[in-house]
Amino acid sequence: MTSLFEYAPAPESRSIVDIRPSYGLFVDGEFVDGTGTPLKTVNPATEEVLSEVATGSEEDVDRAVRAARRAFVKTWGPMRPADRGKYLFRIARLLQERAREFAVLETLDNGKPIRESRDVDVPLAAAHFFYHAGWADKLEHAGLGPAPRPLGVAGQVIPWNFPLLMLAWKVAPALATGNTVVLKPAETTPLTALLFAEICQQADLPPGVVNIVTGAGETGRAVISHPDVDKVAFTGSTEVGRSIARAVAGTEKRLTLELGGKAANIVFDDAPIDQAVEGIVRGIFFNQGHVCCAGSRLLVQESVHDEVVASLQRRIGTLRVGDPMDKNTDLGAINSAEQLARIRELAAFGETEGATCWQPEGELPDRGFWFKPTVFTDVSPAHRIARDEVFGPVLSVMTFRTPDEAVAKANNTTYGLSAGIWSEKGSRILKVTDQLRAGVVWANTFNEFDPTSPFGGYKQSGYGREGGRQGLAAYLSSGDQK
Numbered sequence: 417m418t419s420l421f422e423y424a425p426a427p428e429s430r431s432i433v434d435i436r437p438s439y440g441l442f443v444d445g446e447f448v449d450g451t452g453t454p455l456k457t458v459n460p461a462t463e464e465v466l467s468e469v470a471t472g473s474e475e476d477v478d479r480a481v482r483a484a485r486r487a488f489v490k491t492w493g494p495m496r497p498a499d500r501g502k503y504l505f506r507i508a509r510l511l512q513e514r515a516r517e518f519a520v521l522e523t524l525d526n527g528k529p530i531r532e533s534r535d536v537d538v539p540l541a542a543a544h545f546f547y548h549a550g551w552a553d554k555l556e557h558a559g560l561g562p563a564p565r566p567l568g569v570a571g572q573v574i575p576w577n578f579p580l581l582m583l584a585w586k587v588a589p590a591l592a593t594g595n596t597v598v599l600k601p602a603e604t605t606p607l608t609a610l611l612f613a614e615i616c617q618q619a620d621l622p623p624g625v626v627n628i629v630t631g632a633g634e635t636g637r638a639v640i641s642h643p644d645v646d647k648v649a650f651t652g653s654t655e656v657g658r659s660i661a662r663a664v665a666g667t668e669k670r671l672t673l674e675l676g677g678k679a680a681n682i683v684f685d686d687a688p689i690d691q692a693v694e695g696i697v698r699g700i701f702f703n704q705g706h707v708c709c710a711g712s713r714l715l716v717q718e719s720v721h722d723e724v725v726a727s728l729q730r731r732i733g734t735l736r737v738g739d740p741m742d743k744n745t746d747l748g749a750i751n752s753a754e755q756l757a758r759i760r761e762l763a764a765f766g767e768t769e770g771a772t773c774w775q776p777e778g779e780l781p782d783r784g785f786w787f788k789p790t791v792f793t794d795v796s797p798a799h800r801i802a803r804d805e806v807f808g809p810v811l812s813v814m815t816f817r818t819p820d821e822a823v824a825k826a827n828n829t830t831y832g833l834s835a836g837i838w839s840e841k842g843s844r845i846l847k848v849t850d851q852l853r854a855g856v857v858w859a860n861t862f863n864e865f866d867p868t869s870p871f872g873g874y875k876q877s878g879y880g881r882e883g884g885r886q887g888l889a890a891y892l893s894s895g896d897q898k
């Protein structure tokens with residue numbers, strides 16, 4: 417795409433990764449064949465098939481759950497907590513040592529810019545293991561009862577937008593609290609989870625503590641509904657989350673759901689506009705907008721609307737969309753043809769419902785799945801682009817006049833995962849933040865993540881928290897309950 421500045425290409429080399437032509441399931445410490453029909457995973461920036469990956473059937477999932485149960489009873493459960501911590505530290509260090517390999521593989525399989533996988537996904541994944549490693553022998557001080565106990569086997573299902581990072585959010589707290597794991601990665605992005613399986617081998621993690629079962633939705637369903645799974649942790653769409661809540665209802669299983677979002681990013685007239693524009697860009701275009709907490713609804717105070725939109729458009733004109741392996745790239749490929757079709761469909765609703773669509777000049781690559789950074793103005797809260805999660809690089813801009821109106825509009829959503837506020841007044845930030853029904857509220861920044869900070873939603877964004885001391889609670893029983 418056109419840019420203010422010309423950059424020489426700065427391609428990252430893919431020679432550091434060694435992608436096998438096919439992968440099995442990781443069960444009981446070894447790679448084994450799956451009995452389902454294998455699936456292919458592609459590079460969404462080129463449509464090149466990267467590898468063939470096994471599909472776990474019900475029978476395979478059962479094998480994995482039995483391995484996890486054995487490990488829970490025989491090795492991981494009885495292990496001294498300080499020793500469990502050592503394994504987690506070892507995994508964290510291995511993730512750091514092999515960071516470049518993980519970053520390149522994540523970018524190839526997912527389509528996200530190498531700059532993001534290198535600087536965000538992989539370092540944060542390692543940070544999650546470091547953070548939870550520290551908790552492993554201090555759980556009685558977590559404020560969750562004097563002798564909190566692990567639950568047993570955790571069945572975990574994750575989406576494709578942050579494949580390795582979502583794995584870390586799930587696996588690190590489960591292991592630190594003494595549980596064992598059966599995890600299903602997303603169908604389109606299984607490769608970093610399989611490389612993580614190699615890390616488990618390299619760390620000499622006892623067999624069965626972590627099991628990775630690849631496959632599509634059916635495999636996920638088998639994981640969450642297996643009768644010997646004690647705890648279900650799911651991150652994904654609200655629709656699938658609902659069906660999982662139904663499947664788990666009436667069983668003894670504990671459940672946490674991290675679902676969709678439609679976050680308001682609120683810009684007051686006293687905000688530093690240039691800084692806010694950077695935050696708006698980061699809020700909606702980070703990871704192509706495939707972010708559950710993306711700032712997809714921009715609420716701008718009416719008096720600064722024109723200035724903010726003009727400045728935003730200028731800034732978007734400098735974003736570089738294209739080859740995710742180029743270190744200068746800001747926006748990479750859309751993860752799949754299905755997701756691209758969904759983004760196109762919702763963006764088309766924006767136009768037919770009367771909003772004004774703006775996109776920067778420039779060509780997109782011929783092959784692969786691409787969508788330009790897009791801004792809709794003249795959006796009304798009733799429009800679908802203001803209500804539905806697009807999960808792509810599409811921003812809806814609305815205005816407000818008073819703080820009360822901003823709060824009312826921000827909370828006018830079925831979701832409640834995150835929000836942002838931009839203002840120079842600390843008192844206003846505190847007052848508005850208090851009124852927002854969102855699990856995370858960022859002030860004068862956006863999309864900032866830290867393992868010490870709990871993350872999770874209100875309303876249809878799900879329940880339970882991940883990260884921080886609060887996140888441990890989902891994997892522990894206080895002693896008087898199961």
Ligand code: NAP
Pocket residue numbers: 573574575576577578600601602603604631632633634635636637638640651652653654656657659660673674675676677707708709805807833877878
């Ligand atoms: P999805 O369709 O719900 O899929 C999520 C995972 O569930 C995938 O591994 C999927 O397998 C699997 N799955 C599908 N049907 C299932 C079923 N009936 N039972 C069990 N598992 C099943 O979501 P997605 O489209 O991959 O991800 C995007 C969504 O995730 C967005 O709505 C986003 O907001 C949300 N998200 C939320 C958070 C958060 O922390 N709140 C973080 C990231 C993403 P397949 O891959 O084969 O479909």
Ligand code: MG
Pocket residue numbers: 457458459460524525526604605606
């Ligand atoms: Mg892929």
